[in-house]
Amino acid sequence: PAMRLDVVSIFPDYLAPLELSLIGKAREDGLLDVRVHDLRDFTHDRHRTVDDTPYGGGAGMVMKPQPWSEALDHVLALDNPSGARPHLVVPGPGGQPFTQALARQLALEPWLAFACGRYEGIDERVYDHAREDLGLEVSVVSLGDYVLNGGEVAVLAMVEAIGRLVPGVIGNAESLVEESHEDGLLEYPIYTKPSSWNGREVPPVLLSGNHGAIAAWRHEQRLARTAARRPDLLHASHAGPHGDLEIS
């Protein structure tokens, strides 16, 4: 059965790229069932109001709870015979880090619903309502320590990272194996033809046909790159036989 992905946003057109290329094809192949909903369809006033000023004062605006409650009810009611429940994922700067590990976990779920916040965010009671009244698992997830204007860009990134892990979405499975962050190290440098270009040569080991030496060189490169760019990713399990993390 297709993995179901619902997205609620006041800018549904922002999610149009999900109709393209890989994710678009996976939708055609029935692997992903992606539906985008306009939050303003769940307002009833002339101005289709979705936000208001924050209680307690402060800058900016807060998204009103009622439209979100009606949008979630609509998502849950849509052709949902099994009564299954979606995992509600809300992008936000204050969330748990979105990592390849979390992407892998989410790719195993049958149904994800994404709530795209705008302004300063969503009234907290929507999270409580979703958890306590709708019985949903709710996760606030951050792409990184920076602030976007809204959740849409984050959802595009997450849907791409998750969608490509769904079996059948990516053609050759092996391309999924050797990837950054899969085993905690960054990827090694890659090369293709011509072997000499612009006076620059491809490292000879890669042309040697000596697969042991090639694998060793690639591992060394991954360690060196990770030490240089992401020392935070390095830990004891990556130490060499002498327990050293020093890169030669």
Ligand SMILES: O=C(OCc1ccccc1)c1cn[nH]c1
């Ligand atoms: O800004 C983000 O989400 C959009 C958002 C949601 C709620 C209020 C303001 C902005 C974000 C940053 N890292 N990961 C997500």
